[in-house]
Amino acid sequence: MSAHTAQNDRSPIIILTGASRGLGLSTLQILLSRYNARVTTLSRSTPPDFQAVVEKYGDDRVLAIQGDVGDQATNAEVVKRTVEKWGGVDGLVLNAGGLEPLGRIADLDLSVLTTCSNTNLHSALYIIQPALPYLRKGRGADGAKGRIVLTSSGASMTGYVGWGLYCMAKSGLNALARVLANEEKEAGVAVWAVRPGVINTDMQSLLRDKGPGVMDPTQLQKFQDMYDNGQLLPPDEPGAVLAGLAVKGPIELTGEYIEWKDDRLSHLRL
Ligand SMILES: NC(=O)c1ccc[n+]([C@@H]2O[C@H](COP(=O)([O-])OP(=O)(O)OC[C@H]3O[C@@H](n4cnc5c(N)ncnc54)[C@H](OP(=O)(O)O)[C@@H]3O)[C@@H](O)[C@H]2O)c1
Numbered sequence: 001m002s003a004h005t006a007q008n009d010r011s012p013i014i015i016l017t018g019a020s021r022g023l024g025l026s027t028l029q030i031l032l033s034r035y036n037a038r039v040t041t042l043s044r045s046t047p048p049d050f051q052a053v054v055e056k057y058g059d060d061r062v063l064a065i066q067g068d069v070g071d072q073a074t075n076a077e078v079v080k081r082t083v084e085k086w087g088g089v090d091g092l093v094l095n096a097g098g099l100e101p102l103g104r105i106a107d108l109d110l111s112v113l114t115t116c117s118n119t120n121l122h123s124a125l126y127i128i129q130p131a132l133p134y135l136r137k138g139r140g141a142d143g144a145k146g147r148i149v150l151t152s153s154g155a156s157m158t159g160y161v162g163w164g165l166y167c168m169a170k171s172g173l174n175a176l177a178r179v180l181a182n183e184e185k186e187a188g189v190a191v192w193a194v195r196p197g198v199i200n201t202d203m204q205s206l207l208r209d210k211g212p213g214v215m216d217p218t219q220l221q222k223f224q225d226m227y228d229n230g231q232l233l234p235p236d237e238p239g240a241v242l243a244g245l246a247v248k249g250p251i252e253l254t255g256e257y258i259e260w261k262d263d264r265l266s267h268l269r270l
Pocket of ligand 1: 119198203
């Protein structure tokens with residue numbers, strides 16, 4: 001087994017997907033700085049800002065794995081390597097996701113269905129299943145069991161024109177949270193689907209660039225206005241809540257689709 005130190009033995013062990021930028025990168029920084037966590041990350045790219053965080057904390061705090069969340073074997077490998085390195089898994093933050101392909105249902109290229117649902121929905125099952133035996137063990141100092149945070153979206157509850165596949169996948173995550181919460185309640189594993197708000201990340205620039213001509217103009221304008229008026233959230237605000245949920249989220253709220261700014265999560269905010 002690993003090179004983990006005695007001093008670190010009780011620091012949380014978290015797997016975080018989509019950590020390379022945006023909301024995931026902020027969540028990573030907060031897990032490391034506020035919660036002293038040991039974090040395994042999974043993303044396809046490793047941009048300089050991400051690399052800087054990995055280098056700052058070193059390889060006894062971050063295990064950075066490059067790969068596609070839509071690939072089942074990669075997810076199994078992520079769990080295996082985390083357990084080999086640190087001896088368990090305490091929490092998952094399943095944050096990787098993407099809006100594309102945009103397109104109205106009538107026009108969608110159906111050959112991309114699998115790729116999109118693998119990234120945004122099936123990936124959660126690909127990692128939850130191998131991680132559950134470890135999440136159920138309750139390795140934490142307080143005896144708490146594992147916690148699973150699914151990054152959902154307001155799109156899970158809204159009919160955004162041109163976002164059909166994304167909306168369907170995010171609704172699926174809400175359903176997954178409800179079912180899994182019931183199935184794992186006795187084992188003590190908690191799960192939430194979090195609405196992280198409208199955040200100033202690459203995803204928002206993508207919709208401003210590619211939304212015109214596909215999205216409903218009024219729906220698109222809402223996002224454009226938020227950008228123009230400086231109302232997009234900085235990623236560390238919802239990121240703090242994702243990180244906090246993974247480490248010490250209130251288990252009595254398991255199964256909920258919950259807003260990042262819900263008052264019941266105020267103790268987890270920045
Ligand atoms: N921004 C918003 O307003 C907003 C609102 C509601 C929900 N969300 C959700 O928040 C999450 C993070 O989005 P963001 O806004 O931070 O967008 P972002 O800046 O585009 O980041 C997306 C992250 O997901 C990773 N990712 C995407 N596809 C992947 C794949 N196939 N395999 C591995 N990693 C993959 C990306 O890494 P690589 O490209 O390096 O693989 C990146 O780290 C997403 O689930 C998104 O749906 C965002």
